[in-house]
Amino acid sequence: xxxxVSAIGGSARTDFIFMMLFAAAVLTAPFWASFIGAGYxxxxxxxxxxxxxxxxxxxxxxxxxxxxxxxxxFLGIGxxxxxxxxxxxxxxxxxxxxxxxxxxxxxALAIGYxxxxxxxxxxxxxxxxxxxxxxxxxxxxxxxxTNGETGLKVIPTDPRILEELAGVRNxxxxxxxxxxxxxxxxxxxFYFCAVILIIGFFIAMKIARSPFGTMLKAIKSNQTRMNYxxxxxRPYTLAAFVISGMYAGMAGALLASxxxxxxxxxxxxxxxxxxxxxxxLGGAGTLLGPVLGAAVIKYFENIFSAFNExxxxxxxxxLPEVLKEGAVAVAGLFVGEGWHLTLGVVFMLIVIFLPGGxxxxxxxxxKLFKRSxxxxxxxxxxxxx
Amino acid sequence: MSILTVxxxxxxxxxxxxxxxxxxxxxxxxxxxxxxxxxxxxxTLLNCFVGRLEPDTGTVMxxxxxxxxxxxxxxxxxxxxxxxxxxxxxxxxxxxxxxMIPAFAHRDGAFKxxxxxxxxxxxxxxxxxxxxxxxxxxxxxxxxxAGALSRGDKRRLELAMCLVQxxxxxxxxxxxxxxxxxxxxxxxxxxxxxxxxxxxxxxIEHDMHVVFSLAHRVSVLAQGTVIAEGTPEEIRANPxxxxxxxxxxxx
Numbered sequence: 001x002x003x004x005v006s007a008i009g010g011s012a013r014t015d016f017i018f019m020m021l022f023a024a025a026v027l028t029a030p031f032w033a034s035f036i037g038a039g040y041x042x043x044x045x046x047x048x049x050x051x052x053x054x055x056x057x058x059x060x061x062x063x064x065x066x067x068x069x070x071x072x073x074f075l076g077i078g079x080x081x082x083x084x085x086x087x088x089x090x091x092x093x094x095x096x097x098x099x100x101x102x103x104x105x106x107x108a109l110a111i112g113y114x115x116x117x118x119x120x121x122x123x124x125x126x127x128x129x130x131x132x133x134x135x136x137x138x139x140x141x142x143x144x145x146t147n148g149e150t151g152l153k154v155i156p157t158d159p160r161i162l163e164e165l166a167g168v169r170n171x172x173x174x175x176x177x178x179x180x181x182x183x184x185x186x187x188x189x190f191y192f193c194a195v196i197l198i199i200g201f202f203i204a205m206k207i208a209r210s211p212f213g214t215m216l217k218a219i220k221s222n223q224t225r226m227n228y229x230x231x232x233x234r235p236y237t238l239a240a241f242v243i244s245g246m247y248a249g250m251a252g253a254l255l256a257s258x259x260x261x262x263x264x265x266x267x268x269x270x271x272x273x274x275x276x277x278x279x280x281l282g283g284a285g286t287l288l289g290p291v292l293g294a295a296v297i298k299y300f301e302n303i304f305s306a307f308n309e310x311x312x313x314x315x316x317x318x319l320p321e322v323l324k325e326g327a328v329a330v331a332g333l334f335v336g337e338g339w340h341l342t343l344g345v346v347f348m349l350i351v352i353f354l355p356g357g358x359x360x361x362x363x364x365x366x367k368l369f370k371r372s373x374x375x376x377x378x379x380x381x382x383x384x385x
Numbered sequence: 386m387s388i389l390t391v392x393x394x395x396x397x398x399x400x401x402x403x404x405x406x407x408x409x410x411x412x413x414x415x416x417x418x419x420x421x422x423x424x425x426x427x428x429t430l431l432n433c434f435v436g437r438l439e440p441d442t443g444t445v446m447x448x449x450x451x452x453x454x455x456x457x458x459x460x461x462x463x464x465x466x467x468x469x470x471x472x473x474x475x476x477x478x479x480x481x482x483x484x485m486i487p488a489f490a491h492r493d494g495a496f497k498x499x500x501x502x503x504x505x506x507x508x509x510x511x512x513x514x515x516x517x518x519x520x521x522x523x524x525x526x527x528x529x530x531a532g533a534l535s536r537g538d539k540r541r542l543e544l545a546m547c548l549v550q551x552x553x554x555x556x557x558x559x560x561x562x563x564x565x566x567x568x569x570x571x572x573x574x575x576x577x578x579x580x581x582x583x584x585x586x587x588x589i590e591h592d593m594h595v596v597f598s599l600a601h602r603v604s605v606l607a608q609g610t611v612i613a614e615g616t617p618e619e620i621r622a623n624p625x626x627x628x629x630x631x632x633x634x635x636x
Contacts (some may be wrong), residue, residue, distance in 0.1 A: 012503060211489055211507065212500040214478075218486050221475040228435060228473065229546065230461035230490035239498055 015205060022288070023198045030187065038299055041186045046298045048193035049254045052200045052280040053288030056247020058371035059204060060287035061276070063213060064240045065220030066116070069124045069272050070131025073111070073246040074104040076138065076267030078252025080145070083152045083262045090162040091154070091175045093184055093192070093257040097250060097252060104249020105242055106136075114240035119223070129378070131272055138264035151263035177257050188350055189258045191255050196254060198289075200247060216240050217285075250274075276341075281350055284357030292358045388585050389434070389554060394443030396429055396609075401462045403429045404440065411602075416576070416586045418596045418617075421606035427589045428470065434587075436460045436468050438514070445555065458495050466552035470538035470559050472614070476532030476544065480523055483531045484514035484545050487550040491550040514549055520627055521545045521575060537564045541572070550578060555579075557588045562593050566615075573598050597621070605629070 010018070025032075029047070033039040038047075052077060060066050078100035085096040087311045115126040138146040146152055156171045162168040177184040184192055219226050219233050226233050256262055265271075274297065282293025312328045312335065320326060334342045354360045388598040391409035394560055395402070403426045411417045419427050432438040434445060434458040445452040452460055466487075475483050475543055484607045488510045493499060505511070521541045526534070531542055541559060547555055560576070561569040564632040569592065576586065590596050596603060596617065607629040613620060 011451070011505065172543045174590060202419050207500050207501050209505075210495075210497055210500040211504050214482060214486065214504050215489070217478060220481075221477040222473060225473040225546075226476060226486075227457040228469075229497060230458050230515055231459050232456075232495035235496040264549065 008183045010209070015209065016289075019205065021204060022201055024133075026194045026198055027191075029194070030190070035305055036299075040280075041190045043256045043298065045193050045254075045303045046302070047295045048190065048197040048292035049251050049258070049279065050275075050298055051092070051291040052122065052193075052197050053248055053275055053296040053323035054256065054282070055197075055200055055204045056244040056245075056251070057214075057275045058279050058284060058286075058290040059247070060208060060240045060244035061279055062290070063220065064237055065215040065235060066241070067124045067276070068127040068241070068244070069269070069276065070111070070127035070129070070134075071244065071248050071275055072267045072269070073131040075110060075133040075249035075252040075255070075271060076134065076262065076264065077107050077382070078104045078249030079256045079266055080138075080152060080246070080252075081249070082253035082256035083260060085147075085152065086154045086177065086256070087152075087158040088161060088258050090160055091177050091260075092162075092194035093177050093179050095162075095255075096177075096257060097196075097253045100249045100253030100256075101246050104252070105246045106243025108242045108249075112238050114244070116237050116241060128269060128272070131267060132269060135267040135269075138267060146262070146264060148264070151261050153258045173340055175260075184257050193254050193258065196250065200250070201287070203293070208287060212236075212239075215370075231358035245310050277347060281347060283357030286357070286359040289357050289359040296346075296358070297343065300339055300346070304335045304339035304342050305337070310378055311335075386413050387411060388448050388589070389574070390444075390446045391430075392444045392446075394430070394433060394440045394445065396426075396433065396438065401508070402597070403609050404433070407606075407609070407611055409604060411587060414583050414585055414600040416588060416599045418539055418588045418590055418600035418603045420593075420596055420603060421607055421619075424570050425606040427565060428542050428558060431467070431587070431589060431607075434460070434556060435465060437452065438448060458490075461490070461550075462495055464553035465556065466550050466554075467556040468547055468558060468560055470562070472533075472536070472543045474531045474539055474542055476530065477510065478526050478531060480518060480531055480534075480542060481511070481527040483513055483542055484549050485510050486518055487546045488513050488549045497563040511581055515547045517549045520548070520578075522571065541583035544572075544575070548584075551582075552584060555586045557586060557590075559589055559591060561590070561592055574581050576600075576630050 023032070029044055030039055033044060038044070053071075055067070057071055081100040082096035082105040085099045089095050111127065115123055115130065118126060123139075139148055154175050156174055158175070160169050160175070178179070179192060182188050215226070215231065216238055219236060220290070223233055252262075252266065255266070278289045278293035278297050280290065280293070281296060283289025309328065309332060312331050313324070315323045316324045316327045317333070334345075350357060387410040389409070389411040391407060394404050394407040396404040407430060408427075419430065421427055429438065433440045434447075434452055436452070436455050436459070439453060447465060448462060450463055452463075452465070464617075472587070475486065481483050485504070485507070489499075492510065515524060515527065517525055521544060523538060523541060523545065526538075534542060540563070544557075544560065557576075561572050564572060573595055588596070588599060599619055603615065604619055605620060606612050612629055613623050613626045615623070
């Protein structure tokens with residue numbers, strides 16, 4: 001069959017199947033993740049939240065080609081907005097998310113408006129400068145809003161106006177975040193994040209397949225041609241920037257929803273760098289890649305950092321004593337505190353051998369299968385992913 | 386009636402006079418060729434029409450609108466499309482997408498947050514794009530990445546990208562450079578066919594075969610000044626042109 005669909009991305013049918021598979025994989029994560037030692041709510045929540053953050057980042061970086069080095073600022077703004085909503089209005093997470101999206105959108109509009117006057121490295125530096133500025137402000141002059149180093153927390157005596165009006169404000173016990181009575185900790189918290197992740201993924205897919213998304217890809221491909229073709233590219237890039245900022249704000253609100261506190265370190269440049277790593281590791285410009293990248297990094301952070309000498313000794317116990325000591329010493333560098341070293345090595349290997357990230361690896365394996373198979377079944381799902 | 390009127394345009398770069406009191410009138414529906422030796426200012430002049438350069442003095446009027454102090458996308462939205470000397474296409478996208486994108490600019494204007502519909506559901510724009518791709522002989526490659534095309538095919542693609550916008554003025558900067566004789570002839574045929582649609586064209590060209598088979602009028606530019614203007618026959622016979630352009634060789 002003539003590959004007419006591939007001329008403009010995946011077909012509606014393959015996208016639908018892909019979407020269903022994604023939703024199924026996310027919702028069954030507590031089951032399958034337990035086989036790789038990741039089946040506990042804390043890590044699963046992080047997968048969903050950072051997956052969402054990376055999906056949003058990819059709308060800017062993957063589609064439009066603008067590399068922001070300051071997206072953690074929106075993560076932090078989202079967290080602060082959410083915690084203030086918990087303190088002032090109610091412990092319900094929905095208003096918190098709404099406020100986080102609103103505030104991160106406003107900040108993204110301002111920061112994007114200025115930063116997008118430049119492209120390439122200058123754009124990246126501008127966004128980095130804005131994020132560091134936000135980080136330092138949060139630590140210093142904005143202490144009344146951010147509570148500085150201690151971080152912003154909810155306390156039993158917070159006003160919580162809506163709860164007060166409804167007569168359900170309890171100033172005796174530490175308040176917990178909830179969704180109409182369901183506490184947002186443990187698995188309920190994960191499923192809430194998972195649903196938001198699926199919605200976020202769906203919207204990102206809508207954008208990627210739409211005329212608007214195609215214009216963003218065209219800007220990445222040749223901005224000069226876009227201008228001479230009659231497009232004002234500035235509003236396009238600004239829209240992409242604001243949308244990705246809203247995703248980051250939403251992720252920040254989810255962080256605050258599962259653990260109601262916000263600290264300035266969430267805005268630090270290392271956090272901005274992390275989402276860049278996630279996106280590139282998974283595959284920039286692909287839909288699934290950023291989620292995979294986020295999952296891999298958070299998995300390493302949680303699993304490898306938990307390895308200690310005892311675990312390693314147990315792992316290498318089959319070796320003779322002398323060799324075992326050596327192996328434990330070498331492997332010890334890569335786990336526990338040293339998990340960043342593992343991450344660095346993996347990242348280097350990916351960038352050198354698979355510049356398209358994990359998604360490119362999947363495509364290559366898929367191609368191998370197709371060739372050995374001899375069948376002509378198209379890999380539209382993998383291609384369009 | 387003239388659709389483009391250029392009067393007294395001057396442009397200097399660091400003291401070097403690239404354009405010196407250039408006047409030009411392009412008639413509606415005509416193919417107007419601009420010829421001249423290398424460095425005569427042909428591309429500079431074209432850049433003054435699309436917002437890439439601003440002339441130091443002078444006026445450029447297109448159908449009642451000044452083209453000066455406007456950004457490139459605004460000029461395009463007025464109905465002026467341009468084919469570049471080095472093809473400007475979207476190398477990472479498919480041919481079909483390459484041609485659909487300008488069609489969106491033509492239909493939706495300079496900006497539209499059109500994120501709800503699927504792009505493959507835009508049947509009208511897709512049909513239009515496929516039709517133009519057939520016109521330029523690239524329909525079979527519609528799913529290929531544009532970056533993989535040969536130079537000649539990239540030019541044809543860029544031409545398709547301009548034609549799909551139904552421009553009123555099409556600027557062509559050496560549309561057949563780097564093409565084989567057969568490709569050149571098919572491009573001439575194509576340009577003749579779109580001439581029938583009433584699109585006014587300004588062609589910068591070195592290939593006299595192309596100039597004399599297409600142009601209604603020819604302007605000769607030398608050292609930033611128009612030294613002659615007329616029909617192809619008049620230009621061919623003009624001794625001043627032969628002197629300046631070909632060092633006295635017979636055209």
